Amino acid sequence: MNSLHDQTWLLIGASGGIGRAVLDRLVDLGATVIIAVRQPQPLHQWPGGSRVIPVRLDLAAQDLGAQLKQVITGHGLPDGMIHCAGVNRFVSAEGNDDLSLREILDVNLRSAMVVARELLPGFHRRGSGTLLFVGSTFGSIGYPGYSAYCASKFGLRGFVEALRRELADTRLCVRYVAPRATRTDMNGSEVEALNHQLGNHMDAPEKVAEHIISALSGRRATTFLGWPEKLFIRINALLPALVDKALRKQLPIIQRFLKKGAASP
Numbered sequence: 001m002n003s004l005h006d007q008t009w010l011l012i013g014a015s016g017g018i019g020r021a022v023l024d025r026l027v028d029l030g031a032t033v034i035i036a037v038r039q040p041q042p043l044h045q046w047p048g049g050s051r052v053i054p055v056r057l058d059l060a061a062q063d064l065g066a067q068l069k070q071v072i073t074g075h076g077l078p079d080g081m082i083h084c085a086g087v088n089r090f091v092s093a094e095g096n097d098d099l100s101l102r103e104i105l106d107v108n109l110r111s112a113m114v115v116a117r118e119l120l121p122g123f124h125r126r127g128s129g130t131l132l133f134v135g136s137t138f139g140s141i142g143y144p145g146y147s148a149y150c151a152s153k154f155g156l157r158g159f160v161e162a163l164r165r166e167l168a169d170t171r172l173c174v175r176y177v178a179p180r181a182t183r184t185d186m187n188g189s190e191v192e193a194l195n196h197q198l199g200n201h202m203d204a205p206e207k208v209a210e211h212i213i214s215a216l217s218g219r220r221a222t223t224f225l226g227w228p229e230k231l232f233i234r235i236n237a238l239l240p241a242l243v244d245k246a247l248r249k250q251l252p253i254i255q256r257f258l259k260k261g262a263a264s265p
Contacts, residue, residue, distance in 0.1 A: 003217060005030035010071075010078040012036045012059070012115060013085025017184030018134060021209035022082060027051060029213070034075055036085075059085055059111035060103055068118040077122040080130030080173075082212065083112050090191050092258050093147045101148055108152035113159055123172050132175040132216060133160050137226065139178055140233040144247065144254045164221055175215045179208045180226035194257045198250055201226060 009026055013019040014035035026033050036057035055071050058064065087107045089100050112133055123129030138146055139153030157176065164174040181195055181202045195202055208225065215223050224230045236243045 004213075006032075007079040008032045008034065008076065010034045010036065010081040010115075010119075012057070012081065012083040012111070013134075018179065018182060018205045018208050018212070019084045021205040022084060022212055023052070024206075025209050025213050034071065034078060036071070060106040064111060064114045065118055068115060072118065072122065077119070077126065077129075079128075080132065080216070081115060081119055082132045082134070082216075083115060084134035084212070085111065086134070086136075088146070088149045090145045090194075090258070091148075092145065095258075096148050104148045104152050105155075108149070109155045109159070112156055116163060120172075124170070127171055130173040130175065130216060131163070132177065132212065134212065135160070135176055135178040137178055137180045137224070137229045137233065140224070141236045141243065144251060145258050161222075175218075175221060175223070177208075177212050177215050177223045178225065179203060179211075180229040182208055190257050190260060194254065197253055201229075 004026065009031050011019060011023055011026065011033050014023045014033070015037050023033055023035060030051075032051045032053065034053045034055055036055055036059075038056070038058050053075060055075065057067050057071065061067065085107055087104055089096070089104065091100075116131055119129065119131065133156060135157050136149075136153040138150045139157040142150045142154075157178070160174060160176040164176075167174060181200050183202050183204055194200075203226065211223060211225055224233055232243060232246075
């Protein structure tokens, strides 16, 4: 991890939660970090002084590719990129309106594909570069109340897997880290209460950030976090009917929280 010293990293999604914890670790390790935020904030609100460079990127914008080109032109090609931006809604499938569906798919999936597309030509010319994408346990297990989020994260996992295989004959590095439930502001109070009632474990953002930093220098292409979540992912891939039965038992509780959320103003 000392290799991050004096490197420059593009961090997508640094404003809170996991991304902010990753930013803190990168700065601690001596990296310069270009942080992409929709609305740049004053420098004093970020750690690291001159080693933190806020740039404006709207991940849901149709001209995201052009915005990224400007960032690369203005600040140079980074040594690597970490994509940990994400939006989520805990809602039934019929409760997904068009606006929220577009935002979830644009931020969680399309932006990752656009960022990779814009960075790859420079990485190829240089002969080095790292792309790390933060997914989710829900990118491997479909879960009631998270149909749109699961769709975006399943898509992200498939994209990263295909990209890694596409670049297998190069020196470029592609990594995927899938956290389980994490204590961030993305979870509303109802989701926190649901996880508590179901006994779902939740990790601190700082713990997830440590795994992400470790994955940058590790040899493992894909990292799933949490136990028994890692076991459930394997079971779901081999024997999905068993997971169906387990989630069917949880469904009355999940539906109760979904109805409470739908009834809230």
